[in-house]
Amino acid sequence: MELEEIFDEYICKLEQLTIAKRSMKEIAVNEINRLNQKKEKTLKVIGNNNFSHSTDFFFIEDPKSGQIIRYNYIKSTIDENIKQIILQKNKQYQWILSESFEIFREFIIKLYAYIGYKDINSWPLKDYGNIVLSELSNKDYTYFLAQAKIKKDIPDSILNRFRTIFPQYKNLEINNKLNKNLNFEIILIEHFRHLIVHCGGKTIEKPLFIEKILKKSGLWNNGKPDSEKIDFISSFFQSKDAIDAIRLLEIESKNDAFDSYYDILENLMGSLTSICFLLFNEIKSVYCKEI
Template sequence: MELEEIFNEYILKSEQLIITKRSMNDIAQNEIKNLNQKKEKEQDITGNKNSTHSMDFFFIQDVKSGETTRYKNIRSTVDEKIKQIVLQKNKQYQWILSESFEIFREFLIKSYAYLGYKDKNIWPLKDYGSIILSEIENKDYSFFLEQTKTKRDVPESILNIFRNTFPEYKKLETCNKLDVNLNLEINLIEHFRHIIVHCGGKTDEKHKLIEKIIKKSGLWNNGKYDSKHYDFISSFFRLKESNDIILLEIESNNQDGFPNKYYDVLSDLMNSLNSVAYLIVNEIKTIVK
C-alpha cells in the first residue's frame, strides 16, 4: 500500500463521518422546527404554552405466558420532546467522535507501518519482534503492518516516533498557524472516546479526567498548568445538570449581522485529527521518495 492510498482511505472515511454528522444535525433541526410550529398552533388554539404533545407506551413480553403487557406510559410536552431530540443528537455526536478517533488510530498504524517498510532504520529494534535482522530486507509492507498492530500504547507510542523522526512535526504539533495544541486535542479525543465507549459518554470524575489529559499532553508542571487548558477541556462539560460530554454546536455572539452562526464543536475536533494526518503524510514524504 502506498502513502497516498493510506491517506485517501482515511480521508474518505472521515468525509463519510462528516456527512453523517451534517445529516444528523439537519434531521434534529427539522424535528425541533416542526415541534415548535406545533407548539405555537396549540398555544393559539388552547392558550396553553406547553400542553401534552405525545404519549409513549412501553411493553414487555412474559417468557412464561407469552403475553405482552403494557408496563408504562409517558406523557411528553413539546419542550420535553425537544430536550430528548437534543440529548439524542449529542449521543450521536459522541459516537461520531469515537469513530473519528478509531479511523485516525488506524491511519497512524498504517502510516507507521509504511514508514518502517520504506526506511527500516527508523523503527526501534523491539518493534521488529523476534525476527532475525538479516531477514528484514525481504519483508513486505504486510509484515510491517502486522508488527505495528501489536505495538502497545497506540497512538502515543507511534506519535513519539514521529516526534523524534520529524522535528517539524513536533514543533507544529503545539505551535502552528491554527493556534491549536494538536497534541492536547488528540489526548482529549482519546480519553473522550474511552468514556463514550465504556461509560456512556459521562464521567463523575471530571476534575481527575482533565488533570489526566493535561498531564499526558505535557502541560503539567509540578501541579501547575495554564488555566486556559483546564477551561478548554472543562467546556465540554457545560451542562450543570449532567456530567455528559457535550459536543453540540454553540451559538456564537456574532456582531457582524449574519444570523445563525455557530461554533461547531465536533467538526473542530474532527478537523484537528485531519490536520495531524495531513501533517504526518507530508512529513513522511520529506524522507521517503
C-alpha cells in the same frame, strides 16, 4: 499499499463521518422546527403547551407464556420531545467524535507500517518481534501492518517515534499557523473518547479528568496549570446534578447581519485531520522523494 492510498482511505472515512454528522444535524433541526411550529399553534388555541403531545408504549415478550405484555407508557409534552431530540443529537455527536479518533488511530498505525516497510531502520528492534532481521527484506507491507497493530500504547508510542524521526513534525505540533497545541488536542480527544465509550460521556470527577489530560500533555506545571487550559477543557462540559457531561453541540452566535455558529465537533475532528496531513506530508518528503 502506497502512501497516497493510506491517506485517501483516511479522508474517505472522515468524509463519511462528516456527512453523517451533518445529516444528523439537519434531521434534528427540521424536527425541532416542526415541533416549535406545532407549539406556537397550540399556544394560540389552548393558551399553554403543557398538554401531552405524544404517548410511547413499552412492551415485554414473556418467554414463558409467549405473550406480549405492556408494562409502561410515557406521555411527553412538546418541550420534553425537543429536549430529547437535543440529548440524542449530542449523544450521536459523541459517537462521531469517538469514531473519528478510531480512524485517526488506524491511520497512524498504517503510516507506521509504511515507514517500517520503506526503511527497517525506522523501527526499534523490539517492534519486529522474534523474526530474524535478514528475513525482513522478504516481507511485504502486510507483515509490517500486522506488527504495527500489536505495538503497545497506540497512538502514543507511534507518535513519539514520529517525533523522533521527524523533528519538524514535533515542532509543528506546537508551533503552527493554526495556533493550536495539536499534541494537547490529540490527548483531549483521546480522553473524551474513553469517557464516551466507557462512561456514556459523563463524569463525577471532572477536576481529576482535567488533571489527567494536562499531566499527559505536559501542561500540569507542577500543580499550577494554566487557568485558560482548565477553562478550555471545562467548556466542553455541561453540569447537572453533580454530573458533568460532554456537550459537542454547535454554539449559536447571533448578530444583526447573519446567524452563525461555532461547530465544536467538526473543529475537534479537524485537529485530528491536521495532524494526519502533517504526518502524510512529512513521510512523503522523506520516503517518496521521487513523487
